[in-house]
Amino acid sequence: MKNNFTALTHRTGTSIALAKVSTKVFTALAIALSLSVSANAQPTAQSGNSRTNQSQIPAIVYLPDVQLQRLAPQEVAVAANQPVADAVGKILRAYRGQNVGITGYNVRINPSTHEARINLIVKDPRGAEVFEGLSGANQYALFEAIRQTLLSQSVFNIQEITFTANGKPFDM
Numbered sequence: 001m002k003n004n005f006t007a008l009t010h011r012t013g014t015s016i017a018l019a020k021v022s023t024k025v026f027t028a029l030a031i032a033l034s035l036s037v038s039a040n041a042q043p044t045a046q047s048g049n050s051r052t053n054q055s056q057i058p059a060i061v062y063l064p065d066v067q068l069q070r071l072a073p074q075e076v077a078v079a080a081n082q083p084v085a086d087a088v089g090k091i092l093r094a095y096r097g098q099n100v101g102i103t104g105y106n107v108r109i110n111p112s113t114h115e116a117r118i119n120l121i122v123k124d125p126r127g128a129e130v131f132e133g134l135s136g137a138n139q140y141a142l143f144e145a146i147r148q149t150l151l152s153q154s155v156f157n158i159q160e161i162t163f164t165a166n167g168k169p170f171d172m
Contacts, residue, residue, distance in 0.1 A: 055080040059155050061087050062148040063094050064141035071145055084109055084116055084156050091145045097138035100130040114159040116150055119167060128163075128170030143172045 059078045062071035078086035085107040092105060104121040124130045131139065143163065150158040163170055 057083060057155065059083060059087055060149070060153060061090050061094075062145050062152075063091065064097075064145060068097060068137035068141040071141075071148055082107075084150060084158060087149050087156065088118055088146055091142075091149060095142050095145075097141050098134050100124065100134065109158075111157075114157055115162065116156075116158045116160070117162045117164060118146065119164040122165055127168055128165035131165065131170065131172060139172055 056077035057080045059076060060073045061076050063074050064070070065072055076087075076090055078090070088105060088107055092102060101123040102120050103123050106117075106119040106121070108117040108119070109115070110117075122128075122130055131143075134142070147161055150156045150161055163172060
């Protein structure tokens with residue numbers, strides 16, 4: 001059986017790239033999420049490939065409100081050649097909940113089944129068990145934000161999401 005997944009690996013960071021987004025949305029997002037914002041910042045691929053001058057497309061990511069009670073849509077620009085990985089990266093960088101030691105992530109996409117496998121790299125040797133210690137609000141803020149973002153928009157073309165931690169599957 002052929003493995004049709006395409007893998008993308010990224011380290012998490014603290015800045016977010018917002019191109020082609022109105023100044024009002026850009027400012028509101030930065031203030032609401034208290035993020036360090038840089039117009040030229042891009043996630044760094046572990047392979048070391050430079051992603052400067054990359055074309056971007058508009059997308060909606062769902063980010064939690066300050067109380068972690070509901071997800072609010074935010075218009076952002078994502079990399080045209082890897083929109084799913086870029087959207088996941090924006091959500092992980094915006095997450096301000098309990099620290100479980102996420103140091104990076106991999107996104108593997110199977111275009112024939114429209115499945116995204118998101119591997120969260122955690123420094124804790126317990127792997128996925130660290131996510132069980134998150135409050136319900138923090139689980140919602142992290143995992144439901146990714147689910148709603150990827151499943152609700154045709155630009156991502158995703159119908160199923162699987163989470164892994166350090167390569168081992170888990171369900172939240």
